[in-house]
Amino acid sequence: MMEWTAIILLPLASSLYQWYSFIKRRRTMINQVNVKAPAKINLTLDVIGCRPDGYHDLKMIMQTIDIYDELTITQTGSPQISLSMDTELPDNLPPEENLVYKAAELMQKKFSLPYGFQIDLKKRIPAAAGLAGGSSDCAAALLGINKLCGLSLSKDELCKIGLVLGADVPFCIKRGTMLSEGIGEILTPLPALPPLWALLIKPDFSLSTGYVYSHLEVNRLHCHPDTEKAVDALTRHDAVTLGQCLLNVLETVAFADYPVLKELKEFFMQNGSIGALMSGSGPTIYGLYQDEILARIACQAAKRKYPDYEVYLCQAKLP
Numbered sequence: 507m508m509e510w511t512a513i514i515l516l517p518l519a520s521s522l523y524q525w526y527s528f529i530k531r532r533r534t535m536i537n538q539v540n541v542k543a544p545a546k547i548n549l550t551l552d553v554i555g556c557r558p559d560g561y562h563d564l565k566m567i568m569q570t571i572d573i574y575d576e577l578t579i580t581q582t583g584s585p586q587i588s589l590s591m592d593t594e595l596p597d598n599l600p601p602e603e604n605l606v607y608k609a610a611e612l613m614q615k616k617f618s619l620p621y622g623f624q625i626d627l628k629k630r631i632p633a634a635a636g637l638a639g640g641s642s643d644c645a646a647a648l649l650g651i652n653k654l655c656g657l658s659l660s661k662d663e664l665c666k667i668g669l670v671l672g673a674d675v676p677f678c679i680k681r682g683t684m685l686s687e688g689i690g691e692i693l694t695p696l697p698a699l700p701p702l703w704a705l706l707i708k709p710d711f712s713l714s715t716g717y718v719y720s721h722l723e724v725n726r727l728h729c730h731p732d733t734e735k736a737v738d739a740l741t742r743h744d745a746v747t748l749g750q751c752l753l754n755v756l757e758t759v760a761f762a763d764y765p766v767l768k769e770l771k772e773f774f775m776q777n778g779s780i781g782a783l784m785s786g787s788g789p790t791i792y793g794l795y796q797d798e799i800l801a802r803i804a805c806q807a808a809k810r811k812y813p814d815y816e817v818y819l820c821q822a823k824l825p
Contacts, residue, residue: 538578540650541576544572544574544678552730552731570823571821575629586622588625591626636785648667664679665691683699683740703796705774710815735747752781753783760787778795779794779804
């Protein structure tokens with residue numbers, strides 16, 4: 507008799523505990539949150555080797571910049587997840603394939619959340635540009651839902667969840683200035699970047715991350731970034747030396763296919779930049795400036811010379 511009672515009561519107790527946990531969380535819940543999703547640039551990017559799972563082992567320094575998307579996440583009464591986008595940028599991706607939607611769906615299932623979300627995404631970061639726009643939106647969704655639902659997950663816990671969705675998501679959760687290793691999941695905080703302006707030029711084409719990595723001949727790379735020297739420059743707040751350390755091995759692939767990218771990099775060096783680089787797998791090229799006036803003059807020159815390209819002037823810091 508006691509065995510049958512246990513068989514009946516144990517599932518009931520489990521369900522009651524889930525509802526108790528939900529009600530407890532709900533007491534501290536708010537109905538809506540607004541979250542910024544900032545872009546990133548790479549100060550260095552080195553590929554150490556290939557992995558059996560098809561990924562590459564990386565060693566790179568990443569920096570948050572103050573260009574950002576915005577997410578407004580509202581808790582709804584039904585379990586449905588709805589995503590709407592406010593953007594002038596081209597986007598043909600179905601909502602269900604967007605990383606923001608996938609992040610909300612994953613959190614909903616993982617924590618048995620009996621309600622859904624209306625997510626309004628205002629896009630400013632160009633897609634497929636090497637700026638981690640999609641990964642940052644995904645990270646913002648995880649951070650927002652964590653706050654909205656009172657889950658009280660640490661950033662390390664959110665990073666483990668985010669890594670399932672994308673290699674850049676953990677950095678986009680922690681943000682700032684970071685040394686990133688492995689496939690992007692091993693993060694070491696670094697001293698903040700000295701006050702610098704970043705001028706970005708995004709050409710009128712995109713580059714596939716998969717294509718760039720698949721065409722990289724790791725064993726034939728002759729030039730690698732001096733990551734230790736770059737870290738030392740950050741520690742000493744030496745912007746000039748840092749500018750000299752900027753190096754991205756993926757440029758070897760991108761520049762061979764699109765020579766205009768090399769031209770963009772030369773444009774920055776001819777217009778007062780302390781250093782220029784392709785961010786991520788491209789095609790965005792940026793230049794760093796210590797002087798705001800010089801950066802603004804270069805920005806106007808870029809808009810005149812490349813009227814069909816997207817030009818952004820921002821600061822290399824958290825928004």
